Amino acid sequence: MTAKVKYSDVEVGTEIPAQTYQIDRLNLVMYAGASGDFNPIHWRESFATQVGLPNVIAHGMYTMAQGGRFVTDWVGDPGAVVDYGVRFSAPVVVPDEGGAALEISGKVEQKLDDNKVVVALTARSNDQKVLTRAKAVVRLA
């Protein structure tokens, strides 16, 4: 297991460049199948609006997975993630036409012992923070 980012190369405040992930209904249908979460709020618009949502929304875990991908793409080794947690603060609304854009950025918030660092993530869609308290602890090289 080899992280490609060195502990000695990062400081508190080191920024991880933002990435934008495009989310379309197809992604949610695929995620429903892969995860086994078939709640219709993630694919049937009439149901979503009936229960008070503005439209179909992404699975929270789909959004969390994009945050995970953001971190593992940076660190280079998915096995380097030792802790990952988020709070879902707002839904990612995914209209039929055009889908949604999810923008994720990150920053090294703390350096721990044993080459570990805390990465704080910011995730926004449609001008709203969709995750809060989103942090991953990763072990760097």
Add this chain to the structure above:
Amino acid sequence: MALNRDFIGRTFPPSEPYEVSRVKIREFADAIGDRNPVYRDPEAAKAAGHPDVIAPPTFPIVVSLGGPAIVDPELGLNLAMVVHGEQHFEYRRPLQAGDVVTCTSTITEIKAIGNNEKMTIETDITTVEGELIVKTFNTLVERGA
């Protein structure tokens, strides 16, 4: 509707063994749009120091989703009103193809937040050999009527 406070601290029997497969990991990686070869190519995974393909960090939700902790009618949870509040994973190592695991869940907290009910389930995902791989903390919010 208020959840049954008698469930606080209740631990449920381990789930049936779940075998983590290369195909399921690849399907999940495809679904989240992650092209990392360690999720799909055993040789790439070995080159990165893993015995077989590993699963993405959020894959354990596939194994721990649902389960006896939320479906007991005595608990009184209305799944149609549930949203995911928080999710947290503490990893000992990544799940990997070939792992056969069970989930043991405990309801650690139930409390009212305004009109909503909040419940936290802690789950240990352990191999059938007894190795703890990941602890998950799943907080659900049942929206009040």
